[in-house]
Amino acid sequence: MIRILIFINTLLFISIACAGDIFNGTVSFKNNQWHFIRCSITQDDYLIETSQDVITHLKALQQQEKNYWINVVADVNKQRNGNLILEVEKVIEVHLGASCHLLDAIKNFENRE
Structure with a gap:
């Protein structure tokens, strides 16, 4: 019984400690x-x-x-004055010299021809 309680507490702690989602984008x-x-595709714009x-x-980086x-x-x-707010906990990865936006990829592809 104690092992089960410890296991449940560990799972709850992990879910709280790792709260948040991973977002990819430009700044x-x-x-x-x-x-x-x-x-x-929608290129949502968030205030950080x-x-x-x-x-x-x-x-x-800038x-x-x-x-x-x-x-x-x-x-x-939350949303403030019609703007989405992104509460950033940390930057986990940086991709220099590249863009992740589809329109940028299309422009780069067209420029190669």
Whole structure:
């Protein structure tokens, strides 16, 4: 019985500790706010809320590379003034010199011919 309770508590802790989804997209800074443009057909635009550490990382990426996309662990929890808010926990992967947007891939393909 104790083993079952420990197992259940472990599962609950894991689900709480790993809360959030993985989002793929590009980042831009406009109107004094950080925006995350999701790599999807609809290219949803989210305002980013995050820690100062993540903001510092995003600033460094913007200075280092114009063309990149990232994977983040985040949650979409609310909407403010008609804007979706993406609460970014952390950046887990950076893809320099590339874009994950379909329209960018089509443009690159057309430019190769």
